[in-house]
Each structure stands twice: as structure tokens, then as C-alpha cells.
Amino acid sequence: MRYDLVIFDNDGVLVDSEPISNTILAGYLTELGHPTSYEESIRDYMGSAMHRIHELALERTGQRLPADFDDAFHARVFAAFERELEPVAGVMEMLERVTSEGVSYCVASSGSHERIRVGHRKTGLDRYFTQEGPGGTRIFSSQDVGRGKPAPDLFLYAAEQMGVPPERCAVIEDSPLGVQAAITAGMDVFGFTAMTPPERLAGATVLFSEMAELPKLLA
Template sequence: MRYDLVIFDNDGVLVDSEPISNTILAAYLTELGHPTSYEDSLRDYMGAAVHRVHDLVLERTGKRLPGDFDDTLHARVFATFERELEAVRGVVDVLGKLKAEGVTYCVASSGSHERIRVGHRKTGLDTWFRDETIFSAQDVGRGKPAPDLFLYAAERMGVPPERCAVVEDSPLGVAAARAAGMDVYGFTAMTSEAELDGAQGYFDDMALLLGLLERPHL
């Protein structure tokens, strides 16, 4: 494999959390007087840290969200995770093959450390990721689309950006990886190739990922 490190996004790539979290976010914003559809939430917030929700609502309405917004949102999301969350189909096989081949991997997510760990415990992915291979937007000053998180993860893992491959499913994540000088592969299970423009390759089934990572650049 031509990469020394594979960096996975978490939500939508490792755990099938985007439908859950965006349904809850849209309903909660609507409840607070900011009408938001599921499609609106995917378009505006998929792949972003929660501060983006605050920023866009303030920018669009001139109103701030309640002080307990984050805690309430997370409580609702985590409660649903415990009932419904599953790992993305095929991702355990990918992790197993990377491990067998001696390829280092980690996760770099816009979600909080707590969100990542809750999801991994529920889906069994906690057996695949050690604490030192989990990176969150909480660890850096700016989340995606800024490159900070991916650069921080690469630095901590001891791999130069040009030797890293990022696996992403959101436009913000693709932009962040490109800004970090890393190759990025777009997972199109929920997002179109057009929305993930700029990726080195696209796949809609995890079984196809390793082939992309091993394919020489044209």
C-alpha cells in the first residue's frame, strides 16, 4: 500500500450515525424556532463540529442558541445511539485487513471524544481504536474544513501529510483533507461524487476501499 497512515472520519464512515444525528438536530432546531429539515441539516452540518450550528444560526437569524443547546443535543443523540447505532457495513473487514497488512490507521472526527467513544462502545469498534489513535475537533482550535485536525492527527501518528490517506463522506471533510495536503477518498453512501468533488477516488461500498488505497495514481 502506498500510504503509511489511513485517517478515517467517524460519523458516516465508521459508524452509521449521520441519519440519527441529523434527524435529531433538525427536529431540535425546529423545536427552538429555527425550522430545519433533515435535508437542510445534512447540507449545512454534516461533517461539522457543533460550533458550526451556533455560528450559522446566529449568522442567519441574529439569535443565539440556548446555553444548554450542546448538552441537550448530545443527550438526545447519545440516547438514540444506545438503541439504534450500528457500525458501517464492511468497515470491520477493512480495519482487519489494514491491521493484518501492518498499515497504521486512526480516526479524526468533528465529534467530541465522548461522542466517538459512545459510538465505538455501542458498535464494538472500541476494540479497533486505542485512545492514542482517536482525534477530535476538541483537540484543535478549528474544525473541518480547516486542515488543523488532520494535520494534528498525522503529527501525533508520526506520518507526513503526503503519506496519509483520508476517508471522508462530507464536503467539509474533503476540503479539510485537501487543505492538509493529503489524498482523500469519498464514501458516497449518503453523499454524491459531485458533493465530494476533489477526492482522489469514490466508493459506495467499504469492500471497494482497499482497492482504491492500493491503486497507483494515474
């Protein structure tokens, strides 16, 4: 393996949550007077932290979202996760392979810690990420840093906590914001195109469309 650390995005890379959460987000924003289609939600918000939703809504309409927006949105999303969420196809087998080869890995997500935990518990991925890393955890959220993606802060923080320099890290991402963050952090980035058109991840080091391809690419 040519990397000392593999950093996984969560939504859309480990758990197949993007269709669920963006359907709910588009509906909720529209309900609140910010008309948003599913396609627009994917385009504008996929891979971003919650603060970006607030910033874009204010910028576009001059109206702030309600103070309880985050809590209400997450309540809807978590209820849907409990009913519908599945791991990304092939991700269990990929993680087994990465684990068997002794590669260090972690998750760095724009989502909250609670969102990550709920998704991992529902899909069974928690068994791969509950073991402690060098810094005491393998799970990192934009809540841990001041700025979410496309800022590089989250990936740099994860690498620091895992004790690996940026140039020895590979990031697995499916959003343009995440690809930009990884590049700015000085890390190689593998763009997962299962749901994102390849041209939107054009800056990635490598593009791939199935999780089964990833171990060979990392090697």
C-alpha cells in the same frame, strides 16, 4: 500499501450515525425556533463541528442557541445511539484487512471525544481504536484543535501525533467539509459516497461507494 497512515472520519464512515444525529438535530433546531429539515441538516451540518451549528444559527436568525444546546443535543443523540447505532456496512471487514496488512490508522472526527467513544463502544469498533498510537492515542477530535473542518488543523494534528507527514496520509471522508479539510492539509482523500451524492465530493482523489472497495483502492 502506498500510504503510511489512513485517517478515518468517524460519523458516516465508521459508524452509521448521520441519519440518527441529523434527524435529531433538525428536530431540535426546529423546536428552538430555527426551522430546519433533515435534508437541510445533512446539507449544512454533516461533517462539521458544533461551533458551526452555533455560527450558522446566529448568522441566519440573529439569535444565539441556548447555552445548554450542546449538552442537550448530545444527550438526545447518545440515547438514540444506544438504541439504534450500527457500524457502517462492511467496515469491520475493512478494518480487519487494514489491520492484517499492518497499516497504521486513526480516527479524526468533528465529533467530541465522548461521542466517538459512545459510538465505538455501542458498535464494537472500540477494539480497533483503543490501542495506543505513537502519540498515545488513535482517536482525535475537533476538541483537540482550535478549528474544526473545513480547516485542515484536525487532520494535520492527527498526522503529527501519529508521526507521519501529510503527503503520506490518506483520509477517508464522506462530507464536503471533510474533503476540503483533507485537500487543504495536502493529503489524498477517498470520498465515501454511500450517503453523499458524488458531485458533492468532487474534489476527492478517489470516490467509492462500498467499504469492501477501500483496501484495494488504498493499495
